[in-house]
Amino acid sequence: MPSSIPSTAESVPAADPATPAFSPLYQQIKGLILQSLQAGEWKPGESIPSEMELAARFRVSQGTVRKAIDELAAENLVVRRQGKGTFVATHAEQHVRYRFLKLVPDTGEREEGRAERAVLECRRVRASADVARTLQLRTGDSVVQVRRVLSFGGVPTILEDIWLPGNAFKGLTAEQMAGHQGPTYALFELAFGVRMVRAEEKIRAVAADGPQAALLALTPGAPLLSVERLSYTYNDVPMELRRGLYRTDSHHYRNDLS
Incomplete structure (x- = not known):
């Protein structure tokens, strides 16, 4: 079942009692996207929903989703492709395929x-x-x-x-x-x-x-x-x-x- 954020347009999901009560909203959206990645909802190499679709799913602004995806891209977890969308990063990608071997x-x-x-x-x-x-x-x-x-x-x-x-x-x-x-x-x-x-x-x-x-x-x-x-x-x-x-x-x- 898709993760979602309750009621108001920029509301905050319930805090995990093991973590501090507050973190920036985009970080919480990033965490929800990570949960979907870990659960295999989107496989390596597959596209993830658009920023607009994710904004509707989580009931937040598109800018909040964009900031979350920016961080995921900076961490090599997703890859943006101009005109095509955002994809789950994979070690089969040419530019990252041997990034751990130095x-x-x-x-x-x-x-x-x-x-x-x-x-x-x-x-x-x-x-x-x-x-x-x-x-x-x-x-x-x-x-x-x-x-x-x-x-x-x-x-x-x-x-x-x-x-x-x-x-x-x-x-x-x-x-x-x-x-x-x-x-x-x-x-x-x-x-x-x-x-x-x-x-x-x-x-x-x-x-x-x-x-x-x-x-x-x-x-x-x-x-x-x-x-x-x-x-x-x-x-x-x-x-x-x-x-x-x-x-x-x-x-x-x-x-x-x-």
Whole structure:
């Protein structure tokens, strides 16, 4: 049933007792749109109703809806297309498809689309206390664990361990992970309806141990960049823990700050 705002033209929806009693009206409209996104009312890549339709649905002004959508667009949750409308953002979009991957070759030419993926394992396991805590699960809950190596130009460059909540990613296989030609996050959207909307990373320098060095064609003790990423879907629900080891002999980590 569609969300709506009661009575007067610019009235305020009932406050959640767990949150402060007041927030700007456009923020509340943004929250209602986010609820619809999370519920899957509009899928990644699909158009959402026009500002006029949303204004009528929520019984607020079109300007209030526009301000809410402006924030959603700034956060890469929706995409405006001139003359076509507003669409749910997707990792299949060319300009955002690899926005979480910051490893760039020293030549400066991005090469994410040419990654060769070798999936070493993809299995369901019981979440350790560490993984469960990070993904807000209970210790022992089912998770899908994936280990893979990404190579560029035949050179193994990234070793990744990935953990995903088992319920949300039921049926994920190594063949799916290896065979999908686009971004992995686009696969998650297409096959499982899970969209990663933001991520947090922790980075440190480490030395490769024996098994890691063998998988990355290095000598033990070679320097690596350790990147731990926690990715979230709507409303800050953690949906992926990814721990990657990056070779930096021909690549560097680049972040654009603004």
